Amino acid sequence: MPLSIEIRLKQMQVVQTAVTKNRIHYKKTCSVPMEDGWVDAKGIADPVAVAFALNKALQDNGIKEKKCTLCINNPSVIYRELTIPKVDDKRVAFVVRSEMIATLDLTHDYIVDFVILDETIEAHKTHVRILAVAIAERALASYIDICTKVGLKVDVVETATTSVIKLVSKSDILEGTDPTIVADIENEIMKIYLFENKSYILLRNTKLNTVDSKNKIEWIGDVEDDINKMMQFQFTRPSHIGVKRIVIYGDHPLIPEIRDAVSESLSVETLLYPKPDFLSGREESYLPYLNAIGAALRK
Incomplete structure (x- = not known):
């Protein structure tokens, strides 16, 4: 069962997968936190720390695979x-x-x-x-070198956006030609993807402030505003058709509350990314690992 590893600025998402032409089964998953400065726009800035953290996570979770797919999801792309x-x-x-x-x-x-x-x-x-x-080249080499240090051979390298395009194309979330927003929400960044006629249209990256109990309502309001901006952009497109559905995933504890607030304030069907028919595995949440799963999909 090869691995699929998503590399963000402050986190790696690791999925142990078994991939066939039409299906993905995931057995084990784990998140590897990283500190400020370990990864930047030039790639891996602290290879010793990143390799140690990844190797420890693999050992702690009993993951012994030797092949992997990488999904690069940070400013080096x-x-x-x-x-x-x-x-x-x-x-x-x-x-x-x-x-x-x-x-x-x-x-x-x-x-x-x-x-x-x-x-x-x-x-x-x-x-x-x-x-x-x-x-x-030096950024890509830094990611491959980290995998080599922990005994992994990189077979495929994908970017987050191409992974999402594959994921959405093989999922049943696009109804007819209706415009749909797919939002990937993490602790410090939100990526908002727009699809229409079952095709990728646009990506917008938005930085998110730190949220706590004092500013949670305002913070969720900012997320709503950013999603609404993409909805307004859709009205300027040639079809002039509004967004009909918003689908949310990612690794943020407030995602369920965000879904409810967006649904109420923007009056658009809003849901958590439904488990794709091609995906099977453990009962734990798959939402934090969808980018890595998309990268593992065969074209």
Whole structure:
């Protein structure tokens, strides 16, 4: 049963999986907390501390797998949506890399990958909408080195957004062509994904303040406002159709309260991410591990 590991700024989410073409079974899961400064936009900044924490978590949970998939979910990954003229399949990678380097002024040691989202026709010419991702070679190497230090061989590297796109495409949360928001809520950041016509449209990252008993109501109100901003953006799109459903997941203790508050204040069906039909495993919550599970899915 290979592992799937999501690497955030302050946490790693580890899932022991068995993957077939159409199903994922998860046996063991664990969260590995990390301190400020261990991971940053350049990758692993404190490899000794990160390797020690990951190795201890694997030993404590009796996880002895040797292969893993990585899901990178931190600022070392750069996203950019591109629209390019349709070209021969063999030239797409070159065009995307050239656009990313020119647009973002990247150095040539960046690794660039992409996902084709859809095609559009403008002025009788076909264009391709692409989600491009870039990561510095040294940052990627730092993640792989950490896995090597604890005896793991990395077979696949995914980004969080491509993992979510795979997860949503194989889940039954998109009803027809209705616009849907998927919100991943963690302790310090919320990622809000917009889907329409069963296709990925947009991602917005929002920093979250620290919450406590004194500011909880205000904090939840801020989350509602950020989700509402994405709803308002949807009205500006060509379809002018409002968001019909909001789906929430992540690893935050207030997620159930957030769901109830968002449902009441925004008057939109709001639910916790339902367990996908393709997923089986332990009865413990799968919500904190959905990014890692999405990364493990086969394309």
